[in-house]
Amino acid sequence: MSEPITPRRLLAGSTLLVLAGWLATFSAQAADAASAGQPTRGLQSVSELGSTAPSHRRLNIQNWTTAEGAKVLFVEAHELPMFDLRLTFAAGSSQDQNHPGIALLTNAMLNEGVAGKDVSAIAQGFEGLGADFSNGAYRDMAVASLRSLSDTDKRTPALKLFADVVGKPTFPADALVRIKNQLLASFEFQKQNPAKLASNELFTRLYGSHPYAHPSEGDAKSLPGLSIEQLRAFHKRAYAAGNAVIAIVGDLSRSEAEQIAAQVSGALPKGPALAKPAQPAAPEAGVTHIDFPSKQTQMFIAQLGIDRKDPDFAALSMGNQILGGGAFGTRLMSEVREKRGLTYGVYSAFTPMQVRGPFMINLQTRAELGDGTLKLVQDILRDYLKTGPTQEELDNAKREQAGSFPLSNASNASIVAQLGATGFYDMPLTWMEDFLQQSQALTVEQVKTAMNKHLDADKLVIVTAGPKVAQQPLPAPTDKPSEQPLGVPEH
Known part of the structure; x- marks a missing residue:
């Protein structure tokens, strides 16, 4: 996987x-409760987490x-x-x-x-x-x-x-x-x-x-x-x-x-462990477009990220959570969907692997707004790297993380998956506890420094797929966009 x-x-x-x-x-806790005949209720607000992290x-x-x-x-x-x-x-x-x-x-x-x-x-x-x-x-x-x-x-x-x-x-x-x-x-x-x-x-x-x-x-x-x-x-x-x-x-x-x-x-057959791949070379930045007949344009905006043992993993995970790693309330979702109605969803993620995996932002938008949306996303990333998260954003992300952490070992299925990953990536047995402690201790400056160390808004590899159509200017940001995002992404 x-x-x-x-x-x-x-x-x-x-x-x-x-x-x-x-x-x-993701659904381990809800499934366990349902199988026991107990009512389930999802987390409705970060404020529900309170000031004390749930036990795990x-x-x-x-x-x-x-x-x-x-x-x-x-x-x-x-x-x-x-x-x-x-x-x-x-x-x-x-x-x-x-x-x-x-x-x-x-x-x-x-x-x-x-x-x-x-x-x-x-x-x-x-x-x-x-x-x-x-x-x-x-x-x-x-x-x-x-x-x-x-x-x-x-x-x-x-x-x-x-x-x-x-x-x-x-x-x-x-x-x-x-x-x-x-x-x-x-x-x-x-x-x-x-x-x-x-x-x-x-x-x-x-x-x-x-x-x-x-x-x-x-x-x-x-x-x-x-x-x-x-x-x-x-x-x-x-x-x-x-x-x-x-x-x-x-x-x-x-x-x-x-x-x-x-x-x-x-x-099993007898034999040794295989060597992991070499680290990849830095790619050449640029934009590639694939002409495709559709109403929307698919966008991938990426750079090489980190391998699984990078010491900045906790800081980058927290930084990405604020940028676009979550649902509503992230920088990207707020500016691109909530204020302008340009997309159904926009997400970012670091995917650490044996060697440097990708950092990626992905979304779909109306084809006639593709150029403007792409520039907007690049500008959001550039501004985020320049200013870093606010203290309020970081505090909320920490509370959210502390509240969701117990779900990570709520079922045998989630635990066995974590054990497999721990052994495969040769992580310390305590890495999950270490990760939580490191994340909760992060400062705004540490998150900003880590994001700037690994990302550069001028060195992005961008691939888009969609039709070539006349472009229209983006709507101005508002609390109530005049045109809502399409309900279901294409394909």
């Missing part, structure tokens, strides 16, 4: 995006390494008779080398066949045990997850099937043809999606020849030639035990967790 650039849709959600990135579960669950993270070299992180959680298991491999598209799409295709083929079972039998096997299997591949990583009842009668066969699926897939030929055809069909669909076209072009402009440049799914040229032998070779190299992080959360003892980790690790 790459490191998606996902806008926050709830007031209290931006910290979850920061803490677990693409790994957070402190995690006792145990860690060790298996005989085959897999990292293991484990948290006991006996509230429910079940457990979550997540394997994270450095097996994303950054490891594709000269075969774009091979990482995603290999991951998609894991549960298509094992000895004696086809894809239907595998699905029925998990379902019959009350277990759930999921998987995915992104730029940095590939994952495979199991949720199962912790009772031995259910746990043992579920783990056996999971270990076979992840460690010993057979890569059946008919399944390979089917999945390739599905991906090739999706490439045709993408030609009608200006956001996808612009996103692909943006990563090409940002990363050039770097492994992050190409889409995780590959392309119509690379995919057809990938063979079963190449997938098997990639699996042997990238799904090796030494290249894996095993995260376990649930109703298990330490000894049971050790047995599970040993079983899964032993089922």
Whole structure:
């Protein structure tokens, strides 16, 4: 799961995006309450947080390494008779080398066949045990997850099937043809999606020849030639035990967790961890436009950001939350949507990865207002870098963060995702607590300094997609824009 650039849709959600990135579960608290038959109520105002941060669950993270070299992180959680298991491999598209799409295709083929079972039998096997299997591949990583009842009668066969699926897939030929055809069909669909076209072009402009440049799914040229032998070779190299992080959360003892980790690790190919990509070179700033017939223009405004271990992570996360990392009330949303009605939503995000991931602002606006909207967004960023946040903005962002922090470990699913990320990015076991403490201690000047250290409004890489139409001047800012934003973004 790459490191998606996902806008926050709830007031209290931006910290979850920061803490677990693409790994957070925004609805965990509401889902838990609903399943218990309790009424749920979302946070309506920052003022509801009060002056005291809500208490949060402190995690006792145990860690060790298996005989085959897999990292293991484990948290006991006996509230429910079940457990979550997540394997994270450095097996994303950054490891594709000269075969774009091979990482995603290999991951998609894991549960298509094992000895004696086809894809239907595998699905029925998990379902019959009350277990759930999921998987995915992104730029940095590939994952495979199991949720199962912790009772031995259910746990043992579920783990056996999971270990076979992840460690010993057979890569059946008919399944390979089917999945390739599905991906090739999706490439045709993408030609009608200006956001996808612009996103692909943006990563090409940002990363050039770097492994992050190409889409995780590959392309119509690379995919057809990938063979079963190449997938098997990639699996042997990238799904090796030494290249894996095993995260376990649930109703298990330490000894049971050790047995599970040993079983899964032993089922994987033998081999070491893969080297992470080199840091990308700085891109050339500029604007690229893709002509596309639509009523709106899609915009991506970006620079290279930071890697996951950058010491400025907390300050940049806080600075971005104020700029555009949240919903209503951010600088970008206030000026672009609320005062002028130019867009349904405008969001910004740092996406830290193994090496420098992107900082990005994205939005859609009416095609005839595209030039003016682009300039407005650039001016907002430039002014924000010049002045920094106000003390009131920073105080509100801190309170919002403190209020949403308990959600980051409210469910086993969110915890196992965090453990996987912690191990994968080689973070300290205390990084979440450290992050909260660092964030709450930030000053206006520290946030301003960090944002200016990593961003420059004159060095932006910009990609737009939309029609070429005569441009109109932007409406003046007002408390009640005469024309409201379109209700649903195109595509």
